[in-house]
Amino acid sequence: MRMNEGVEWALHSCLNLSWLEPGEAMTAARLAAFYDLPAAYLNKQLQALARAGILTSTPGPRGGFRLARAPERITLLDVVTAIEGATPAFRCEGVLRNGPGGRDDVDYAKLCVVSQSMHRAELAWRKELAGQTLADVKATVERRYPETPARTRSWFTSPRA
Amino acid sequence: MRMNEGVEWALHSCLNLSWLEPGEAMTAARLAAFYDLPAAYLNKQLQALARAGILTSTPGPRGGFRLARAPERITLLDVVTAIEGATPAFRCEGVLRNGPGGRDDVDYAKLCVVSQSMHRAELAWRKELAGQTLADVKATVERRYPETPARTRSWFTSPRA
DNA sequence: GAATGGATACTCGGATACGAGCTGTCCGAGTAAAATGGG
DNA sequence: CCCATTTTACTCGGACAGCTCGTATCCGAGTATCCATTC
Numbered sequence: 396m397r398m399n400e401g402v403e404w405a406l407h408s409c410l411n412l413s414w415l416e417p418g419e420a421m422t423a424a425r426l427a428a429f430y431d432l433p434a435a436y437l438n439k440q441l442q443a444l445a446r447a448g449i450l451t452s453t454p455g456p457r458g459g460f461r462l463a464r465a466p467e468r469i470t471l472l473d474v475v476t477a478i479e480g481a482t483p484a485f486r487c488e489g490v491l492r493n494g495p496g497g498r499d500d501v502d503y504a505k506l507c508v509v510s511q512s513m514h515r516a517e518l519a520w521r522k523e524l525a526g527q528t529l530a531d532v533k534a535t536v537e538r539r540y541p542e543t544p545a546r547t548r549s550w551f552t553s554p555r556a
Numbered sequence: 557m558r559m560n561e562g563v564e565w566a567l568h569s570c571l572n573l574s575w576l577e578p579g580e581a582m583t584a585a586r587l588a589a590f591y592d593l594p595a596a597y598l599n600k601q602l603q604a605l606a607r608a609g610i611l612t613s614t615p616g617p618r619g620g621f622r623l624a625r626a627p628e629r630i631t632l633l634d635v636v637t638a639i640e641g642a643t644p645a646f647r648c649e650g651v652l653r654n655g656p657g658g659r660d661d662v663d664y665a666k667l668c669v670v671s672q673s674m675h676r677a678e679l680a681w682r683k684e685l686a687g688q689t690l691a692d693v694k695a696t697v698e699r700r701y702p703e704t705p706a707r708t709r710s711w712f713t714s715p716r717a
Numbered sequence: 718g719a720a721t722g723g724a725t726a727c728t729c730g731g732a733t734a735c736g737a738g739c740t741g742t743c744c745g746a747g748t749a750a751a752a753t754g755g756g
Numbered sequence: 757c758c759c760a761t762t763t764t765a766c767t768c769g770g771a772c773a774g775c776t777c778g779t780a781t782c783c784g785a786g787t788a789t790c791c792a793t794t795c
Contacts, residue, residue: 397777398557398645399739406670407651422767431654436741442769454767455748471673484559484645490568493592495711508696509567512632512688520681527673535669550656558738560778583728597780603730615728616787 401440402478404432406532408441409449409474411551413466413533414544420459421551429550440478447477466533472524485513562601563639565593567693569602570610570635572712574627574694575705581620582712590711601639608638627694633685646674 408426415421423438441460444450451463462469487510489503497503504510536543569587576582584599602621605611612624623630648671650664658664665671697704 396557396559396640396645397739398647400649401740402646402674403649403651403670406674410670424767429655430651432651433741435743438768439741439770445768452768453748454746454769456750456764456766458748458767460768471677479557482558484557485563486559488561488564490564490591490593494590496707508693508700509564509571512693513563513567513685516632516681516684516688519684520677523677523680524674527677532669532673539669546657558778562778585728594780596782599729600731600780606729613729614787615730615785617725617727617789619728619787621729 396484398475399478401436401443402475404430404437405440405444405474405478406471408437409444409462409466409469409529410533410536411547412450412460412462413529414547415461415551416548418461420453420457420461422459425551426460429547444474444477447473449473449477466530467528469529470525471527471529471532472521474529475524483514483517485510485517487513557645559636560639562597562604563636565591565598566601566605566635566639567632569598569621570605570623570627570630570690571694571697572708573611573621573623574690575708576622576712577709579622581614581618581622583620586712587621605635605638608634610634610638627691628689630690631686632688632690632693633682635690636685644675644678646671646678648674 407430411426411429412421423441424434426441427434427437441450441452445452445460445463448463449469450460452458452460487504487507489497489507491497491503491507492499492501568591572587572590573582584602585595587602588595588598602611602613606613606621606624609624610630611621613619613621648665648668650658650668652658652664652668653660653662
């Protein structure tokens with residue numbers, strides 16, 4: 396079980412966007428340069444965030460991405476599901492269906508006790524992610540590293556290196 | 557993010573093993589036939605369970621796999637980590653290291669707030685899995701479907717179809 | 718009849734191909750800004 | 757000087773390869789069983 400690399404990039408990029416002036420957009424290329432990431436691939440992830448309604452994108456000069464809503468209303472789960480998709484990690488393929496006495500007209504994903512237990516664990520995972528907003532993470536970073544917001548903003552507003 | 561198919565197989569196979577007579581072994585081929593699974597591949601998963609100390613394997617005629625300890629002492633997390641490995645799904649690659657002001661001698665997996673939040677969610681997931689033992693699942697199945705243990709045992713002890 | 722040695726068949730175990738999905742890259746459609754020419 | 761029009765440059769957006777890892781398979785090492793042979 397392995398999570399997409401893009402999730403980490405997306406989270407950090409959203410965090411960086413939250414430190415910009417409200418309404419200010421930033422291009423995928425510049426967001427990628429901040430961490431020395433492949434620009435086109437990060438662009439792909441940001442597109443997914445835009446499709447999910449987390450970011451808004453504007454093309455053309457002075458265009459780019461910006462947060463679609465306040466960080467208080469963006470949970471970590473929103474970002475993760477935007478990148479990873481909504482399909483659960485443990486997909487019950489219904490082995491019981493192929494076993495003796497298996498019926499085709501039964502939804503074993505719902506009835507199978509094993510599936511339920513695994514599903515319960517994933518629910519706990521999602522609940523924990525949904526309980527943390529981007530604003531919470533942002534606040535923690537600002538408390539521990541007070542210079543980060545100003546430093547980040549100045550990096551993005553400085554002329555291209 | 558996608559969990560190995562083998563996890564589901566391993567869980568159901570452990571459950572089936574728990575319904576056999578204590579000390580009775582069952583071959584990978586027969587366990588696979590129960591759900592119509594590829595035998596050699598299931599064997600691979602069972603090997604992983606044996607390496608993790610969840611099952612014991614004995615070669616030769618009358619050999620096979622059996623539970624290494626009581627179902628009360630086998631958690632779902634044990635099975636999952638045996639198959640999936642212990643590496644967490646969200647691996648912090650330390651994008652901060654490549655960012656401005658990044659240091660090579662800092663463990664960002666520990667300091668990065670994003671990484672910590674994601675790690676906390678995975679901890680909740682593991683905790684939920686660790687709280688459920690194979691005996692719990694077994695008891696739930698026996699309560700809901702009382703005929704399952706006898707039926708399963710008879711299937712495994714019946715002559716090969 | 719009992720014991721012994723060997724042959725046998727069966728099981729796990731790891732080494733070996735195949736394929737899906739993540740990773741990475743490219744170029745085109747569309748847009749806002751800037752430049753240009755005229756009034 | 758101001759405005760309309762054209763040009764320009766820049767951005768996202770989706771379509772196209774490369775590669776790692778999960779999926780599937782095969783054959784060999786080792787062992788308990790069974791059988792033939794001998795005492």
